[in-house]
Amino acid sequence: MSLEIAVLAAGAAYAGGVFLYEEPEGLNGHLRPGHLVLVPFGRGERPEPGVVWRRLAGKPSEGRGPDEEERGVRPRRRVIRLLDEEPVLDPMRLEWAAWLSRTYLAPLSECLRLMIPAGLIPRREPVYERCAPEGARGGLEHAVAVSFAEQVLLAALAEGPLAHSEVHAILRDFPLAERQRALRRLLERGWIRRSWRIREGRPPTLRMIRLKEEGILQALREGGIRLGRRGEIVARRRRLLERLQEAGRPLPADWLQAETGCTPADLRQLTRWGIIEPVERPIWEAADPYPVPEEPPPLTSDQALAWRAIERALKVGRFHAFLLHGITGSGKTELYLQAVAETLRRGKGALILVPELALTPQTARRFEARFPGQVAVWTGGMSPAQERAIWERIRRRQARVVVGTRSALFVPVPDLGLIVIDEAHDPSYKQDLRPEIPYRIPAYHAVDAAMALARALEAVVILGTATPSIELRYQAEHGLLEELRLPRRFLGYRPRLAAQARHFGASLEGFVETEAEALTSGLPPVEVVDMRQELKAGNTGIFSRALERALDQVLRRGQQAILFLNRRGAAPFVFCRDCGHLMRCSQCDLPLAEHLHPTRWVCHHCGAVEPPVARCPHCGSRRLKGMGIGTQAVEEAVRRRWPAARVLRWDLDTAPTRAAHALIWRRFADGEADVLIGTQVLTKGLDLPLVTLVGVILADVGLGLPDFRAAERTFQLLIQVAGRAGRGLFGGRVIFQTYRPDHPAVAAAARYDLDGFYRGEVAFRKAHGYPPFARLVRLLYWHAEAERAREAAERLGEALRHHLMAKGAPPSAMIGPAPCYFSRLRGLYRWHILLRGPDPVAWLRDFPLPPEWRVDVDPLEVL
DNA sequence: AAAAGGCCAGTG
DNA sequence: ACTGGCCTTTTC
Numbered sequence: 029m030s031l032e033i034a035v036l037a038a039g040a041a042y043a044g045g046v047f048l049y050e051e052p053e054g055l056n057g058h059l060r061p062g063h064l065v066l067v068p069f070g071r072g073e074r075p076e077p078g079v080v081w082r083r084l085a086g087k088p089s090e091g092r093g094p095d096e097e098e099r100g101v102r103p104r105r106r107v108i109r110l111l112d113e114e115p116v117l118d119p120m121r122l123e124w125a126a127w128l129s130r131t132y133l134a135p136l137s138e139c140l141r142l143m144i145p146a147g148l149i150p151r152r153e154p155v156y157e158r159c160a161p162e163g164a165r166g167g168l169e170h171a172v173a174v175s176f177a178e179q180v181l182l183a184a185l186a187e188g189p190l191a192h193s194e195v196h197a198i199l200r201d202f203p204l205a206e207r208q209r210a211l212r213r214l215l216e217r218g219w220i221r222r223s224w225r226i227r228e229g230r231p232p233t234l235r236m237i238r239l240k241e242e243g244i245l246q247a248l249r250e251g252g253i254r255l256g257r258r259g260e261i262v263a264r265r266r267r268l269l270e271r272l273q274e275a276g277r278p279l280p281a282d283w284l285q286a287e288t289g290c291t292p293a294d295l296r297q298l299t300r301w302g303i304i305e306p307v308e309r310p311i312w313e314a315a316d317p318y319p320v321p322e323e324p325p326p327l328t329s330d331q332a333l334a335w336r337a338i339e340r341a342l343k344v345g346r347f348h349a350f351l352l353h354g355i356t357g358s359g360k361t362e363l364y365l366q367a368v369a370e371t372l373r374r375g376k377g378a379l380i381l382v383p384e385l386a387l388t389p390q391t392a393r394r395f396e397a398r399f400p401g402q403v404a405v406w407t408g409g410m411s412p413a414q415e416r417a418i419w420e421r422i423r424r425r426q427a428r429v430v431v432g433t434r435s436a437l438f439v440p441v442p443d444l445g446l447i448v449i450d451e452a453h454d455p456s457y458k459q460d461l462r463p464e465i466p467y468r469i470p471a472y473h474a475v476d477a478a479m480a481l482a483r484a485l486e487a488v489v490i491l492g493t494a495t496p497s498i499e500l501r502y503q504a505e506h507g508l509l510e511e512l513r514l515p516r517r518f519l520g521y522r523p524r525l526a527a528q529a530r531h532f533g534a535s536l537e538g539f540v541e542t543e544a545e546a547l548t549s550g551l552p553p554v555e556v557v558d559m560r561q562e563l564k565a566g567n568t569g570i571f572s573r574a575l576e577r578a579l580d581q582v583l584r585r586g587q588q589a590i591l592f593l594n595r596r597g598a599a600p601f602v603f604c605r606d607c608g609h610l611m612r613c614s615q616c617d618l619p620l621a622e623h624l625h626p627t628r629w630v631c632h633h634c635g636a637v638e639p640p641v642a643r644c645p646h647c648g649s650r651r652l653k654g655m656g657i658g659t660q661a662v663e664e665a666v667r668r669r670w671p672a673a674r675v676l677r678w679d680l681d682t683a684p685t686r687a688a689h690a691l692i693w694r695r696f697a698d699g700e701a702d703v704l705i706g707t708q709v710l711t712k713g714l715d716l717p718l719v720t721l722v723g724v725i726l727a728d729v730g731l732g733l734p735d736f737r738a739a740e741r742t743f744q745l746l747i748q749v750a751g752r753a754g755r756g757l758f759g760g761r762v763i764f765q766t767y768r769p770d771h772p773a774v775a776a777a778a779r780y781d782l783d784g785f786y787r788g789e790v791a792f793r794k795a796h797g798y799p800p801f802a803r804l805v806r807l808l809y810w811h812a813e814a815e816r817a818r819e820a821a822e823r824l825g826e827a828l829r830h831h832l833m834a835k836g837a838p839p840s841a842m843i844g845p846a847p848c849y850f851s852r853l854r855g856l857y858r859w860h861i862l863l864r865g866p867d868p869v870a871w872l873r874d875f876p877l878p879p880e881w882r883v884d885v886d887p888l889e890v891l
Numbered sequence: 892a893a894a895a896g897g898c899c900a901g902t903g
Numbered sequence: 904a905c906t907g908g909c910c911t912t913t914t915c
Contacts, residue, residue, distance in 0.1 A: 030915090032915090033915085035914085035915085037892075037893085037914085038892040038893080039892045039893060039894090039913085039914060040892095040914070040915095041892090042892085042913085042914075043913075043914050043915085046915085047914080047915035048915045049915065067915090069914065069915085070892090070893065070894060070895090070913075070914045071893085071894050071895050071896090071912095071913070071914070072893070072894045072895075073894095074893080074894080104915060105915070209906095209907090467892080
């Protein structure tokens with residue numbers, strides 16, 4: 029009996045990923061597809077994780093492909109051990125992995141690797157031991173040269189085997205190279221042997237806190253005990269104790285900290301005083317910290333209409349996919365929540381995907397409030413231990429609702445009944461290909477992958493967005509998705525709004541009451557300002573007269589404004605005024621942008637920061653000048669023109685981390701600033717009800733790029749940004765400044781004319797044979813030497829041309845090879861070949877594509 | 892990717 | 904002889 033095992037080691041993919049192994053003795057007949065095992069792999073026999081793919085029939089005559097005959101008989105290695113009694117992947121997900129592999133032309137092992145978080149794999153460490161003296165080629169006494177390090181090591185190994193880390197500790201007085209040399213030489217000569225030790229992973233536990241002194245709160249009240257010196261510290265420690273008392277049972281430490289503001293130091297101190305006590309519990313036994321779920325509000329009539337369709341699909345329990353097309357603020361999330369509730373009632377699990385830079389914790393909190401204790405958050409950047417803990421909670425059905433980013437799609441939620449993809453148009457749902465990621469990972473799109481999974485599982489999919497992509501709308505038009513519309517923004521219910529209105533001195537006039545005291549509003553009106561006219565009128569500033577007046581008014585009224593410009597820094601280009609030379613990144617051949625405070629030149633692709641030079645490298649002139657504007661220039665201009673205004677900037681410079689994003693959003697939402705200036709990161713935040721003005725400083729950024737989706741991206745961005753205004757009682761207005769007021773993306777966005785833009789774009793795509801009328805595959809190659817990149821691309825192009833001809837594909841099916849538009853990034857020259865046709869992947873299936881070529885199926889951009 | 896094997900110039 | 908450095912090969 030042998031087993032086909034997909035080996036998840038990086039290198040396995042180079043050889044197809046699936047290998048034959050023998051079943052270990054102790055487990056005869058036990059291993060099934062989907063089981064996670066460790067197998068020896070490669071020349072070093074390093075234990076690597078693998079997923080059992082198939083059992084092959086026992087007879088050697090059967091189940092042997094012709095290629096195996098060619099390879100000849102070779103003693104197969106044996107599976108080292110089973111890592112988890114239960115298969116980690118069910119048959120449906122194995123089938124799905126095969127689909128991913130076929131669809132994205134990626135090795136099966138790389139597709140399965142997406143579904144196995146690193147936290148499930150135990151740590152492995154080499155162990156060295158002295159061989160029996162007979163085994164060695166010549167005894168110590170015959171040695172010609174034995175270095176001092178080798179002698180020390182041999183002496184230590186005489187006492188018994190040593191782990192890798194122990195060897196390095198013993199040899200710590202020798203330089204690293206010397207230690208490695210000693211190990212290699214002794215191994216080569218057969219004096220020592222290497223094997224592998226697998227560090228037993230302990231089942232994940234959760235640190236919980238137990239209240240030790242029951243009477244502590246009583247004592248506190250009577251004033252006998254002090255919990256600390258400063259009031260703030262005392263307050264949060266008291267909050268912690270109250271929570272524990274209320275619950276009457278241990279609560280998770282991290283949850284307590286988040287909830288009460290206590291720090292690990294607080295917990296240590298209280299433990300030292302004997303007031304509380306940490307206890308470790310298996311993760312799946314963790315008690316539910318939230319006792320009372322929040323009540324769902326009544327639905328508005330728009331929501332109710334959409335809900336009937338969703339509810340029906342959930343009740344039928346077959347595959348069904350919705351495009352929930354709802355403008356910003358129309359109440360999509362409430363529908364997600366109700367859909368999750370219905371899914372849970374049916375005993376199934378739910379998955380909610382959110383875009384990468386979204387404020388995931390805030391979104392997750394809304395779900396946690398409704399489904400207390402049942403929500404797991406899955407984002408990138410977790411530690412292996414966290415991954416393992418959350419994964420176990422999900423698998424053991426402790427958490428039935430998973431909220432997360434793209435990678436959460438691959439968490440095996442048992443009995444998955446619903447997949448929600450919020451902001452489904454967001455580009456972060458597409459796995460991008462980067463040169464530093466080895467080999468060919470599947471360039472999947474979470475929407476397509478989710479649809480395939482849902483089909484296999486008979487689950488329901490909801491794709492929510494205010495700006496559906498052309499492809500999604502096209503699919504909806506052709507019956508592949510059911511489109512549901514939420515055309516009005518939901519403000520809130522009359523009683524609460526009335527109270528707010530009194531507080532802010534606003535009025536509820538002009539809002540539409542759809543039913544049951546639910547007030548809705550339309551989208552804020554957009555004014556397009558032609559900046560060429562401003563120039564003619566002698567206004568060379570950043571702000572048009574209209575925007576200036578509008579900002580004046582907003583600041584006078586104490587409301588908030590957002591200024592949007594999709595460019596960081598002070599100036600996107602630095603030119604020499606004498607010879608016109610453009611400063612470029614040495615690694616990327618992209619223009620350097622000027623940033624201020626301190627003045628520096630930054631490459632917006634690779635992030636390289638260069639100190640500004642005084643003289644033009646081309647002509648030696650000292651007259652170098654930043655041209656154009658970025659968010660930093662807008663900030664300076666606002667500060668100059670409105671010195672009293674409180675300004676916040678939100679872009680990658682001011683918010684490098686997720687926490688920083690949340691902080692800026694929080695500060696602005698709390699009214700700590702009047703004007704928020706930012707790039708597209710600010711389209712992803714949540715509700716900001718006091719914003720009454722959105723100014724787009726330059727709407728045409730990005731329209732000049734030679735990419736067939738450039739117009740669509742700009743259109744979506746403008747709609748999203750406009751949607752940030754007027755989400756509260758004061759209404760709102762939007763101003764687009766542009767040099768191209770007639771461009772369809774700008775003009776249609778200003779009218780919120782999604783249908784008009786869609787029709788125009790579809791006609792364009794049809795005329796030029798772009799998706800959805802054809803599919804694209806982009807083959808990418810990169811290399812540090814320009815010549816080698818060109819050669820490789822031309823060689824492959826030649827081979828592909830012949831292959832396509834033999835397949836009967838038209839000559840127009842292949843575009844290129846050609847250098848990419850961004851021809852050099854991070855020091856690598858980039859070439860690509862585009863394939864275009866009804867199913868270009870099919871042409872490649874029997875084509876021997878060298879592994880260093882990356883395949884981007886359905887690329888989002890072709891730059 | 893990572894380990895192992897092969898090749899070759901430099902060293903005592 | 905024996906290194907160390909650099910490349911190629913292989914992964915069941």
